[in-house]
Amino acid sequence: MDDPEAGTASSPVTAAELTEPPRIELRRLPALAAGAVRLARTAAPREFLLVAVLQALGGLGLVLPILGGRELLSRMLDTGSGTGQADVLWQAAVVLGLLGLIGLATAVAAARDDVLSELINRYAMGRILDVACTVDLEEFERPEFHNRLERASMSARIRPHQLTQGLGALSGALMGTAGVALALAAIEPLLVPATLLAGVPLWLAGLRSGQVLFDALFRLTPAERERSYLLELLTDRRSAKEVRAFGLGGYLRGRWERRTDERLAEIRRTARRRLRITLVARFVSGIALAAVLVPLVAYAARGGMPLADAGAAATAVLLLASRLRTAAAGTDQLFEAAPFVQDLREFLKERERPPALAAPAPAGFRRLTVEGLTFTYPSADRPALRGVDLEIGTGQVIALVGENGSGKTTLAKLLSHLYRPQGGRISYDGVDVAGADPDELRGSIAVLFQDFQRYLLPAADNVAMGRWERIDDQGAIEEAAAAAGADGFLDALPRGYRTLLGPEFAGGVDLSGGQWQRIALARAFFRDAPFVILDEPTATLDARAEYELFERLRTLLAGRTVLLISHRFSTVRTADHIYVLDGGRVAEHGTHDDLMAAGGRYAELFALQAAGYLDTV
Structure with a gap:
């Protein structure tokens, strides 16, 4: 398929260019299966136990109808034995009743399996959210974290249940296989290993196909991920106005x-x-099965074994082959889900790792000191902050100013302990808080x-x-709204x-x-915290x-420490201290008067902005 974007900067980087898909080794399958069982037992212990028992009963129960069917066929063919019709009908009823019970157990297991699937999905998604x-x-x-998160989210919806389902189907099929094999062994032991060999190709195919x-x-x-993002752009309310304003619908739809x-194309190839x-x-597998049935039929035709035994043996071979195909289907599910579950487990290890022991966080500070702070974003090739030093005293209003990209918001994120300093x-x-619990600090x-969240929830929430x-x-909600000047329109x-x-x-x-x-x-304001960071x-x-808001800020935040980021110099001139950032460094700092005097x-920047206002008058 030709792609006009192939080889251009807009083509997505494939995951294969970043890392190779993990390979599932046979020796790791038992551990993966055990992990899936633990997950299912934790998510839905009753449903898992019920489904497992019913599947086991459905598998093992097959041995009785086979043996009973053989005896019934033998009596029906042995017309000279004087067997009464009532005995034959009674035995037939028992065989049919057993088959009915097996069918009932299978139906109930299938119905409860739907509930089990939802519970496992909920539990797995909950751990991903953790x-x-x-x-x-x-x-x-x-980007690699978003790739892993995307795969984990997709896998959690179906793969853990698919693995347990495949394991259950496989175990049930193996139990059924064991039951049929026992029945067949009672008729002709040599047919058992020959028939079992027919299932080996199916099992190996499941491993490779998965x-x-x-x-x-x-x-x-x-x-x-890019496809999902484009879909969101085309369907999200916030992007709809710009998509229409610039006529982007057709272009984005084409992408x-x-x-x-x-x-x-990839799905078709796969x-x-x-x-x-x-x-x-x-x-x-069919050739191997034919190699068992053809000699059996020929041997019976020559009179080498009773007709009832031959019929029961042929039925058992076909039923055993059917159980092997069912086991292979379970194996397919197992091997198909196993790589996804392994990938999911690797992602969830982020949560399973024991957290480092964190020191108790101080309740606040009289003086916050930043020394040599350095930070580089993972996707960037140069630091956002380089050796930043500053001081903030309790109760002060400190302003950060600078051009776009100077590092103001990055510094705010580090001071709010959303990022960890890479240096400094x-x-x-005077106490380094690097080892303190970040949740407590926050x-x-x-x-x-500046890019605050708009929650689609009630106004109070x-x-x-x-x-x-x-x-x-x-009461506190309404007080905070009044402080922000939001009470009028909310009422x-x-x-x-x-x-x-x-x-x-709706509504x-x-x-x-x-x-x-x-x-x-x-x-x-509602957070009622001693340290307030306001980014634009x-x-x-x-x-x-x-x-009006800035006139009231000192009253509203009296006694609190405020870090104010703004592009508007008229709003920061009354700050206790102003830090000017340029290229990730502190270029200068002082009061407004000091900085104006320094020239x-x-x-x-102040003069340029003031001139812009004067030009508009």
Whole structure:
């Protein structure tokens, strides 16, 4: 298939270029199967036990109908034995009853298996969410982490259950195979190993076919992530306006179609490979089975064994072959799911690793000191911060200014302990907090980022996300909204603070950008933390609202330490101390008057911005 994007920068990097798909070794299958059983027992102990018992009964129960059928056939053919018709009918009823019970057990097991599947899926997805919610934020900057997360999420939906299902089907089939083999051994022992050999090609094919499927989907992961992203762009409300404004619908749809064509082409190639493997295995297995049945029929035709025994033996051979095919199907499921489950287990090890012992975090600080702070994003080729030094005293308002890309937001993320410094240290009252529990440190910090989250939840919940443990404190929610100037429009909503925000769900009401920003600010106030970090807190507010808010900030945040990031120099001139960042370094710092007198970078930027305002008058 020709791809006009092939070889261009827009083509996705395949996972195979980053790492090779893991290979499933036969010696690791028992451990994977045991892990799947533990997962199923943990997720749904009752359903798993019930399904396992019913599958076992369905398998072992076959031996009785076979032996009973042989005896019944022998009596029916032995017309001279004087066997009564009532005895024959009674024995037939017993055989049919056993077959009915086996069918009932199989039906109940299949029905409960649907419930087991949902419970396993819920449990596996829950563990993935545990990893996603606790892994270092820096991991979200790595493409390989997103590839692993995507594969784990896809695998968790079906693969753990598929593995346990395949294991259950295999164990049930093996029990049935054992039962039929016992019955066949009672008739003609030599037929047992000969028939069992017919199942070996099917078993080997399952192993190879499962690896082929995993290899294909592993390679497709990055392209599949891009395809999902394009689909989101074409269907998301926030991107819909720009897609239409720039006429991007056809272009983005074309990219999605190309990625979909790539996926379909890979799936077709994989399906053909798997089909060839299956057909060859079944052909070889059929030849092996024919090599058992043909001599058996010829031997019976020459009178080498009673007709009843020959009929029962042929039936047992065919039934054993059927059980072997069922076992092979279970093996296919087992081998198909095993690579995905192994990949999932490797991802979940992020959560299983014992956490490093963290020292208790200080409740706050009188003075926060940053020394030689350095940080480079995983995808970047140069540091975002280089040897940054600064000091923040309790109760102070500290401002960070600088051009885009100077490192302001990165510094805020490190000071809020979302990222770990790669060099230098952050100290509270002279004590390095690198070894302290980051969750505890973040508990005393309120952060409002420029790209704040808009939760499609009731208005009160949007504010309460700042400290969800107090979500029922309606009085504090309303106080925080009033502090942010959001109480007026929230009270005016159709259901007040209980109104659902965002039009995506029924009954939801959308807000303006400035109203959303006031709610985000209220969320920061509701957190009621001693250290407040505000990253462009008025970016979407009009000039009057911005002026009124900054006039009130010192009153609203009295007694708290504030780190303020802003591009608008008029809003930071009253800060206690101003740090100017340039290229990831502190270029200069001081009060507004000091920096203006120095005539450096700050004075230059302030003058440029002031001139822009004067030119518009």
